Amino acid sequence: MAKICVIGTGYVGLVTGTCFSDIGHQVTCLDIDKHRIDQLKNGVMPIYEPGLEQIVEQNVNAGRLKFTTSYPEGLQDAEFAFIAVGTPSSDDGEADMQYITMVVESIAQHLSHPIIIVNKSTVPVGTGDWVAELIVEKNGQNTPSFSVVSNPEFLREGSAINDFMQPDRVVLGSTDLEAAQQVAELYQALRAPIMITDLRTAEMIKYASNAFLAARISFINEIANICESLGADVREVARGMGMDKRIGPSFLDAGLGWGGSCFPKDVKALAYMAATRGAHPQLLQAVMDINQNQRKRAVIKLQKAMGSLEGKTVGVLGLSFKPNTDDIRDAPALDIIRMLLESGALVQAFDPQAMQASKEAIPALVLRESPYEVAKDANALLLATEWNEFKSLDFDIIKENMRGNVILDGRNIWYGQNLHEKGFTYIGMGVPSAQE
Numbered sequence: 001m002a003k004i005c006v007i008g009t010g011y012v013g014l015v016t017g018t019c020f021s022d023i024g025h026q027v028t029c030l031d032i033d034k035h036r037i038d039q040l041k042n043g044v045m046p047i048y049e050p051g052l053e054q055i056v057e058q059n060v061n062a063g064r065l066k067f068t069t070s071y072p073e074g075l076q077d078a079e080f081a082f083i084a085v086g087t088p089s090s091d092d093g094e095a096d097m098q099y100i101t102m103v104v105e106s107i108a109q110h111l112s113h114p115i116i117i118v119n120k121s122t123v124p125v126g127t128g129d130w131v132a133e134l135i136v137e138k139n140g141q142n143t144p145s146f147s148v149v150s151n152p153e154f155l156r157e158g159s160a161i162n163d164f165m166q167p168d169r170v171v172l173g174s175t176d177l178e179a180a181q182q183v184a185e186l187y188q189a190l191r192a193p194i195m196i197t198d199l200r201t202a203e204m205i206k207y208a209s210n211a212f213l214a215a216r217i218s219f220i221n222e223i224a225n226i227c228e229s230l231g232a233d234v235r236e237v238a239r240g241m242g243m244d245k246r247i248g249p250s251f252l253d254a255g256l257g258w259g260g261s262c263f264p265k266d267v268k269a270l271a272y273m274a275a276t277r278g279a280h281p282q283l284l285q286a287v288m289d290i291n292q293n294q295r296k297r298a299v300i301k302l303q304k305a306m307g308s309l310e311g312k313t314v315g316v317l318g319l320s321f322k323p324n325t326d327d328i329r330d331a332p333a334l335d336i337i338r339m340l341l342e343s344g345a346l347v348q349a350f351d352p353q354a355m356q357a358s359k360e361a362i363p364a365l366v367l368r369e370s371p372y373e374v375a376k377d378a379n380a381l382l383l384a385t386e387w388n389e390f391k392s393l394d395f396d397i398i399k400e401n402m403r404g405n406v407i408l409d410g411r412n413i414w415y416g417q418n419l420h421e422k423g424f425t426y427i428g429m430g431v432p433s434a435q436e
């Protein structure tokens with residue numbers, strides 16, 4: 001059993017802290033957001049993540065998990081301080097390090113005993129070295145002994161607990177091998193493959209992994225667009241490609257593209273790092289451009305199908321950037337909705353978890369209580385996020401409710417031919433139109 005302080009209780013910090021407590025460690029989760037910590041103390045989850053609430057409750061009751069806003073309390077006796085605060089994009093694409101800086105300064109200020117600082121946030125390559133320098137700069141000669149370990153996080157929102165508990169690998173990077181090994185021991189109960197490397201390489205592994213996954217999606221979207229012009233079906237193309245062991249089936253779903261809190265900012269930050277060192281990250285640039293274009297293509301498809309969007313009602317199913325999360329950061333749905341509104345359309349939407357945040361982001365958005373309400377009087381229906389509950393809708397009711405008959409299946413989850421037979425104009429992403 002180790003004593004761990006996890007700093008930041010967002011999607012990564014809260015899941016990390018909770019799961020570490022669940023495998024027997026003593027964890028204090030620390031956040032400067034008082035409301036968030038008060039909520040957590042009352043058993044209210046600040047984020048939607050399947051299964052999280054129950055594990056938090058179990059471990060709080062078992063006395064292994066607690067919450068605080070106080071650095072002295074959080075760091076007291078802690079052998080490990082995990083950093084899990086946000087690293088959003090600045091305007092030029094560079095990672096915004098203000099939260100990390102604040103955390104490191106707070107750790108430096110309250111450091112009174114030896115500690116291992118473990119960075120889980122996705123940070124520019126070289127940050128680990130900079131963290132070590134900053135701690136020494138703030139503490140001077142009296143700095144207690146400490147080490148910095150990079151431990152990039154690969155969990156996915158929506159399946160975060162499972163991803164933490166059964167990771168494909170745990171990556172650790174440090175100039176201090178012993179410290180990296182001590183962090184590895186924290187994960188021992190998971191029996192996961194552990195890779196220990198140097199600090200900068202560990203930091204780079206995270207960026208390279210996210211950029212590669214984003215590239216696969218942009219690749220299949222480019223193929224989808226070519227399929228459309230040649231009359232091939234991208235779903236079958238992806239299936240055929242995915243059977244090749246060298247390729248594999250994951251991340252080959254054509255659609256509206258990627259979004260969320262990680263891919264967009266991480267691909268941008270990697271391109272920025274490359275550019276500032278004189279490299280030309282053409283592939284990364286293309287990956288981002290293709291992704292942005294997919295969103296525009298969706299609007300153009302609707303425009304083409306309806307003539308004009310002016311005064312038309314578009315129903316949107318799904319707002320979060322992907323299913324099983326309430327996260328709307330850089331969600332394709334929201335971008336598309338903004339474009340539809342700018343073109344004069346009225347937009348009404350439903351999402352199982354992300355309604356309130358979306359309304360705050362786009363006040364002109366009209367919220368509805370169910371997919372069938374979204375269909376009411378709509379000229380077109382757009383599937384933006386493939387929540388399971390949208391997969392088997394009653395399209396007879398949808399047809400009855402809609403004023404028009406256009407369906408844009410932005411994630412290719414429905415059978416176009418069935419919908420065509422019910423009288424819809426079905427449009428997919430990279431699939432032949434059903435009537436042909």
Ligand SMILES: NC(=O)c1ccc[n+]([C@@H]2O[C@H](COP(=O)([O-])OP(=O)(O)OC[C@H]3O[C@@H](n4cnc5c(N)ncnc54)[C@H](O)[C@@H]3O)[C@@H](O)[C@H]2O)c1
Pocket residue numbers: 007008009010011012013030031032033036084085086087099102103120121122123153154155156157261262
């Ligand atoms: N969300 C994901 O799916 C995911 C996956 C892998 C890696 N990451 C990376 O992990 C990091 C965290 O992402 P997230 O989505 O969990 O962020 P988040 O925005 O959900 O949460 C960040 C939390 O940090 C807190 N915070 C900010 N400054 C603080 C400070 N000085 N002291 C204590 N707490 C502070 C905020 O109040 C907030 O609760 C990012 O670098 C991200 O790129 C995220």
